[in-house]
Amino acid sequence: MSDPLLIYGATGYSGGLMVEGALARGLRPIVAGRDETKVRGLAERLGLEPRVARLADTAALDAALRGVRVVLHSAGPYYETATPMVEACLRAGAHYLDIAGEIPVIEALARRHAEARRRGVMIMPSVGFDVVPTDCLAAHVAARLPGARRLVLAISGLRFTSRASAKTAFQHAFDGVRVRRGGQVVLVPWGELHRAFDYGDGPRESIACTWGDVGTAWYTTGIPDVAVYFEATAPLRMLELAGRYFGWFLRTPLWQVWLKAHADALPEGPTEEERGAKGMVVIAEVEDVHGRRVQSRLRTPEAYAVTGVTGPAVAARVLGGDF
Ligand SMILES: NC(=O)c1ccc[n+]([C@@H]2O[C@H](COP(=O)([O-])OP(=O)(O)OC[C@H]3O[C@@H](n4cnc5c(N)ncnc54)[C@H](OP(=O)(O)O)[C@@H]3O)[C@@H](O)[C@H]2O)c1
Incomplete structure (x- = not known):
């Protein structure tokens, strides 16, 4: 049984570290990304649930976020990837976390704060070493x-x-x-x-x-x-x-x-x-x-060792209702 935590970009370097970090905390995240072969391979190796969706495919992304309470978005560069995932989280009523360090992205996400509050979710960028x-x-x-x-x-x-x-x-x-x-x-x-x-x-x-x-x-x-x-x-x-x-x-x-x-x-x-x-x-x-x-x-x-720990730690706190 998976926890309602989805790590998108799980097949990337930092995504992989955060999946390991989540497992070390006793969490069972859903692993997700755009490349079906890579996502299924990772999920099979770790015995986790895979979900595949391209960020541009709204219907597939909505399906991937079904039942998910927290998204830990680790697919960058975020100037390309943050907006579609934030939109999907707001539609799904899921909390959005990422490891962005890009200031224009952080500023753009801050502008969504009021909307996120209205929907009862949190948008929190930069849960890696930066920052x-x-x-x-x-x-x-x-x-x-x-x-x-x-x-x-x-x-x-x-x-x-x-x-x-x-x-x-x-x-x-x-x-x-x-x-x-x-x-x-x-x-x-x-x-x-x-x-x-x-x-x-x-x-x-x-x-x-x-x-x-x-x-x-x-x-x-x-x-x-x-x-x-x-x-x-x-x-x-x-x-x-x-x-x-x-x-x-x-x-x-x-x-x-x-x-x-x-x-x-x-x-x-x-x-x-x-x-x-x-x-x-x-x-x-x-x-x-x-x-x-x-x-x-x-x-x-x-x-990077810090990022592998802090991302899942923040996700665990949000899953536990601390947001
Ligand atoms: N805040 C921090 O301290 C911190 C720490 C580490 C990394 N980062 C940032 O985190 C991001 C990821 O870093 P990384 O080292 O993990 O990179 P990486 O190894 O290249 O992995 C990137 C991941 O993002 C996916 N991806 C890239 N573009 C995508 C798109 N348009 N749609 C869907 N998926 C996409 C890739 O999927 P495919 O495998 O299908 O290509 C891959 O899973 C970067 O922006 C990096 O700057 C921040």
């Missing part, structure tokens, strides 16, 4: 300094990326860096925001990057100025240089095709051994109008 640990830490420091006006997050230890995450990043990486100012998401040029953070062994230079918390932290904390930094590793410095001097060129359709083809040649994601390797450090700092600052630091496992 669960950072969002929890942001909420923690915001509670320590009520009235804070500025939130800065910093992340160290991101060494691996899945093929799909790289493709999603290339889509917007060369526009500039998205930050929130006065409650609005704005673009600043690459290279404008640098700062040192102590991740545990002295100050490390860090570079502001586009990351999902710029979308979500506003809804969690109400703090109007948000920026997210990453430790300045050699690949990140290269990305920054590319964005700064060749951004206009790398945004052209021909280069986008080339970059995405290059991403296709990457491994699907970190191996089990890599996921078990050194973890991440996350810092959250808030500041109020008087210049008072509060900072907290959190250590987590490797990012």
Whole structure:
């Protein structure tokens, strides 16, 4: 007997990790996706119920969501996949969760909040590494300094990326860096925001990057100025240089095709051994109008290992009525 939890995109790298994570919690999710052979193969291997539907096929998607209370949507890129699944969840009266880190998608989903409430369901994007640990830490420091006006997050230890995450990043990486100012998401040029953070062994230079918390932290904390930094590793410095001097060129359709083809040649994601390797450090700092600052630091496992745990954990809480 399946639980009324459907993981769509279960045949993908992160979907697979979240199916494993759900099983480890004693859940029996329905596994779903668009490719019948892959979905049935996965379901057979794990003894789970398969459901197959293309996102563009409304009738098939409605049939796939029959009896489902929570959808954990793990098929990205979300700028292509979020809308049809949210529409289907609203029609079906099912809660919608995803692991999107794309700020325009998060903003578009936030605009559906009132409609979701009317239908008695929740829309909650970004239940993966981006943004669960950072969002929890942001909420923690915001509670320590009520009235804070500025939130800065910093992340160290991101060494691996899945093929799909790289493709999603290339889509917007060369526009500039998205930050929130006065409650609005704005673009600043690459290279404008640098700062040192102590991740545990002295100050490390860090570079502001586009990351999902710029979308979500506003809804969690109400703090109007948000920026997210990453430790300045050699690949990140290269990305920054590319964005700064060749951004206009790398945004052209021909280069986008080339970059995405290059991403296709990457491994699907970190191996089990890599996921078990050194973890991440996350810092959250808030500041109020008087210049008072509060900072907290959190250590987590490797990012994809976190996603495999947090997605199913949030789904389990929603299934249990906590929404
Ligand atoms: N928030 C976070 O921390 C976090 C962590 C990991 C990943 N992500 C995001 O999650 C998404 C998936 O990542 P991944 O590493 O799992 O990618 P992946 O291994 O390439 O898997 C993508 C999955 O999505 C499905 N899919 C793609 N486009 C689709 C469409 N138009 N209709 C239906 N299904 C579609 C694929 O189906 P087929 O197998 O049929 O192609 C596959 O099952 C990406 O957007 C990534 O950026 C976020």
